[in-house]
Amino acid sequence: AQKVTQAQTEISVVEKEDVTLDCVYETRDTTYYLFWYKQPPSGELVFLIRRNSFDEQNEISGRYSWNFQKSTSSFNFTITASQVVDSAVYFCALSEEWANDMRFGAGTRLTVKP
Amino acid sequence: DTGVSQDPRHKITKRGQNVTFRCDPISEHNRLYWYRQTLGQGPEFLTYFQNEAQLEKSRLLSDRFSAERPKGSFSTLEIQRTEQGDSAMYLCASSLITDEAFFGQGTRLTVV
Numbered sequence: 001a002q003k004v005t006q007a008q009t010e011i012s013v014v015e016k017e018d019v020t021l022d023c024v025y026e027t028r029d030t031t032y033y034l035f036w037y038k039q040p041p042s043g044e045l046v047f048l049i050r051r052n053s054f055d056e057q058n059e060i061s062g063r064y065s066w067n068f069q070k071s072t073s074s075f076n077f078t079i080t081a082s083q084v085v086d087s088a089v090y091f092c093a094l095s096e097e098w099a100n101d102m103r104f105g106a107g108t109r110l111t112v113k114p
Numbered sequence: 115d116t117g118v119s120q121d122p123r124h125k126i127t128k129r130g131q132n133v134t135f136r137c138d139p140i141s142e143h144n145r146l147y148w149y150r151q152t153l154g155q156g157p158e159f160l161t162y163f164q165n166e167a168q169l170e171k172s173r174l175l176s177d178r179f180s181a182e183r184p185k186g187s188f189s190t191l192e193i194q195r196t197e198q199g200d201s202a203m204y205l206c207a208s209s210l211i212t213d214e215a216f217f218g219q220g221t222r223l224t225v226v
Contacts (some may be wrong), residue, residue: 004156035214043203045157045217091156100170101147102215106157 002027004094006105013082014113020106021077023092031097034068039107040088051075082112095100101114118218120206123153126224133208134192135221139208146189146217148181149205150174163189164211196225 003026014021026033036048049059051068059066063080079086088107093102119138124160126132138148144165149157160179161171163184173180178196183189193200203222 001201037217042219044219045205045207047214047216063170094158100157100162101172102157103159106154106156 001098002029002094002096002103003114004029004031004092004103004105006092006108008108009106010109010111012111012113015084016081017112018078018080019082019110019112020090021079023077023105023114025073025075025092025094027073028049029098033095033097035093035095036066036075036077037091037104038088039091042082045091049075051104070082079110081095082110084112084114086110087112118206118208118216120218120221122221123219124222124224126226129198130195131223132192132194132217133196134190135204135206135217135223137189137191137208139188139206140216143208143210143216144186145209145211145215146183147209148189148191149207149217151203151205151220152201154159160191165200176208193223196223198225201225 005024022094032049032053036046038046056068065078067076091107093101093104120138120163144205147162148160153159159172160175161181163183178194203220206222207217209215
């Protein structure tokens with residue numbers, strides 16, 4: 001069975017600090033996909049990144065970076081120089097190759113204070 | 115067409131009433147998903163369509179819930195005889211077969 005754990009329920013930082021959101025997953029499949037979504041107060045889930053299980057290269061997109069480590073079943077998300085607009089709930093999700101759904105973690109609420 | 119749209123955004127209904135929500139996916143997307151999200155939790159999968167065929171339903175989708183996607187375009191989710199436990203955000207998402215899903219803004223249901 002697939003499972004996603006986001007152990008950090010809430011994180012609060014001051015603007016310009018770096019912050020890392022943790023995601024640990026469980027799956028028996030060798031082929032799977034990992035995702036991060038952002039949910040701002042407006043409620044819409046915004047897609048950030050999709051990574052397949054065969055691509056362990058770290059990804060950087062502006063202030064965002066992702067660290068995928070199969071050895072520890074983790075797919076962590078780092079925001080560098082955080083900004084107030086980064087305040088949101090962030091979800092990590094897993095989709096197995098033959099599954100038709102994404103399994104989401106419970107989310108991490110990030111608050112960036114000015 | 116800039117994204118997935120859902121209607122209504124908010125719905126308040128009395129217990130026992132029926133409600134119907136609509137989702138218009140991104141036009142070229144052949145997959146459509148319904149998720150439910152309660153406060154403080156991540157979205158939970160309800161059902162998904164590939165074109166007009168409903169291919170999977172979660173155990174969360176009780177007999178009071180029904181979803182349709184006529185002609186493989188928009189989709190509707192109906193809840194009959196609503197209960198207070200049905201209060202949640204109902205999210206629709208669409209995707210191409212091998213790509214990531216894009217979500218709508220959701221319909222927030224409150225059953226009083």
